[in-house]
Amino acid sequence: MFDKLFAAQQKAEEIKKRLDTISVYGEVENGAIKITATANKNITGVSISEEFLKNADKEEIEELLQTAINKALASAEEVSATEMQASAKDMLGGLGGMFGQ
Numbered sequence: 110m111f112d113k114l115f116a117a118q119q120k121a122e123e124i125k126k127r128l129d130t131i132s133v134y135g136e137v138e139n140g141a142i143k144i145t146a147t148a149n150k151n152i153t154g155v156s157i158s159e160e161f162l163k164n165a166d167k168e169e170i171e172e173l174l175q176t177a178i179n180k181a182l183a184s185a186e187e188v189s190a191t192e193m194q195a196s197a198k199d200m201l202g203g204l205g206g207m208f209g210q
Contacts (some may be wrong), residue, residue: 124196125149131188135180137173144174144181148188152178 130149141145141161145154157170165173 114125120134120196120199124192128189128192133181133188135177135182135184137177137180142170144177144179146185148185149193150181150182152181152183165194 110184129151131148132153133145133146133148136142141158143154143156144152145156146152155174162170
């Protein structure tokens with residue numbers, strides 16, 4: 110029983126490591142602001158085009174940054190949920206043996 114729980118814990122760690130290698134993106138204004146993040150919701154890059162920066166005011170930049178970040182984090186959440194669901198199916202299949210199924 111403990112072996113299966115340990116295996117499930119190891120699987121969760123593997124998923125976390127894999128999510129660190131998956132990049133997701135959020136962008137606004139046709140790519141004027143681009144955010145890159147991992148599927149573990151760590152922001153890894155921020156890009157603002159020079160042309161946009163010259164013509165935008167502080168409030169507009171802040172608002173659009175927030176929108177782009179939220180888009181990237183929503184994408185990360187989707188990828189993470191998909192990975193976790195797939196893993197849960199695998200783990201539940203393996204844990205069924207603990208209960209005589």
